[in-house]
Amino acid sequence: MVSERSLAVLRAIVQDYVASREPVGSKSIVERHAFGVSAATIRNDMALLEEEELIAAPHTSSGRIPTDKGYRVFVDQLTDIRPMSAAQRQAIETFLGESSDLDELLARTVRLIAQLTNQLAVVQYPSFGSARVRHVELVSLAPDRVLCILISDSGQVEQRLAELEQPVDEQTLGALRSRLNEIAGGRSMAEAAEALSGEIDNVDPHHAAMLHTLAVTLAEQARVQRQDRLVVAGAANLVRTEQDFAGSILGVIEAIEEQVVLLRLFGEMATDEHAVTVRIGRENASFGLGETSVVSSAFAIPGRDISRLGIVGPTRMDYSNSMAAVRAVARYLSRTLGES
Numbered sequence: 001m002v003s004e005r006s007l008a009v010l011r012a013i014v015q016d017y018v019a020s021r022e023p024v025g026s027k028s029i030v031e032r033h034a035f036g037v038s039a040a041t042i043r044n045d046m047a048l049l050e051e052e053e054l055i056a057a058p059h060t061s062s063g064r065i066p067t068d069k070g071y072r073v074f075v076d077q078l079t080d081i082r083p084m085s086a087a088q089r090q091a092i093e094t095f096l097g098e099s100s101d102l103d104e105l106l107a108r109t110v111r112l113i114a115q116l117t118n119q120l121a122v123v124q125y126p127s128f129g130s131a132r133v134r135h136v137e138l139v140s141l142a143p144d145r146v147l148c149i150l151i152s153d154s155g156q157v158e159q160r161l162a163e164l165e166q167p168v169d170e171q172t173l174g175a176l177r178s179r180l181n182e183i184a185g186g187r188s189m190a191e192a193a194e195a196l197s198g199e200i201d202n203v204d205p206h207h208a209a210m211l212h213t214l215a216v217t218l219a220e221q222a223r224v225q226r227q228d229r230l231v232v233a234g235a236a237n238l239v240r241t242e243q244d245f246a247g248s249i250l251g252v253i254e255a256i257e258e259q260v261v262l263l264r265l266f267g268e269m270a271t272d273e274h275a276v277t278v279r280i281g282r283e284n285a286s287f288g289l290g291e292t293s294v295v296s297s298a299f300a301i302p303g304r305d306i307s308r309l310g311i312v313g314p315t316r317m318d319y320s321n322s323m324a325a326v327r328a329v330a331r332y333l334s335r336t337l338g339e340s
């Protein structure tokens with residue numbers, strides 16, 4: 001059983017090791033922290049922590065560093081996540097508030113999180129797994145060029161240009177618009193993509209080629225809207241921490257580039273919109289990220305599935321600051337996008 005003082009010693013070791021990257025000894029703990037006990041007493045506490053596999057000696061006669069289990073206990077005991085200051089919150093709102101659309105907002109979000117935490121930042125693009133097609137609009141830009149507009153029931157608009165093999169007049173375009181709305185309207189994005197990609201019955205042979213081109217274009221738009229993908233920034237931060245990894249960080253970078261890995265990991269993490277979830281070291285081993293920690297939180301947009309944002313970095317990270325930054329940005333996104 002680890003005593004309260006031993007837990008306090010563990011917190012001191014984690015904080016000092018994160019700050020210095022140097023193993024922490026009993027003498028330095030006595031000098032830096034006001035425990036009011038001797039170095040010998042601190043050594044006894046450290047021995048108990050080592051027996052519980054919460055700290056370990058990386059070298060003979062060295063200080064101690066936290067283990068994955070030690071970081072887990074530290075995070076679970078972390079009740080004092082430092083809130084962002086008023087100035088930091090204002091900076092978040094100002095920087096993200098300048099975004100003109102969702103794409104720019106998410107691009108700014110990952111850049112901001114990377115700057116706030118000095119880690120690699122990841123945002124899951126909100127998907128439309130539960131969204132449905134509200135309306136299909138076709139706009140003639142030239143006799144043989146049509147802008148296909150797919151509008152979801154959550155208000156998202158996806159536009160794409162279609163090049164036709166022959167000119168189309170407004171009357172024909174109106175008939176094609178009506179037919180495409182019959183096919184896709186009210187369906188989920190997945191259902192609409194499938195219906196638009198299949199054979200379409202009762203088509204005027206003179207319009208078949210045009211209808212096919214427009215249907216294929218709209219099907220691609222529907223697939224894009226429901227596609228799971230990530231926005232990533234701050235890879236240089238990960239490279240700068242390379243010495244925190246026992247081997248090469250290439251495996252970590254490859255796992256991150258293989259976006260399906262992080263998407264699967266995010267899928268296993270809690271989806272409570274207001275919670276911050278942390279997975280540490282070996283808890284991520286099955287994803288090829290056994291030397292990393294992942295800090296994430298969820299955000300939601302009406303009409304879409306819950307998405308996640310977070311950071312990926314070495315287990316030696318400032319968890320309190322990282323959790324506060326991730327939580328603050330996730331809450332801002334949920335609040336802002338919920339109002340839009």
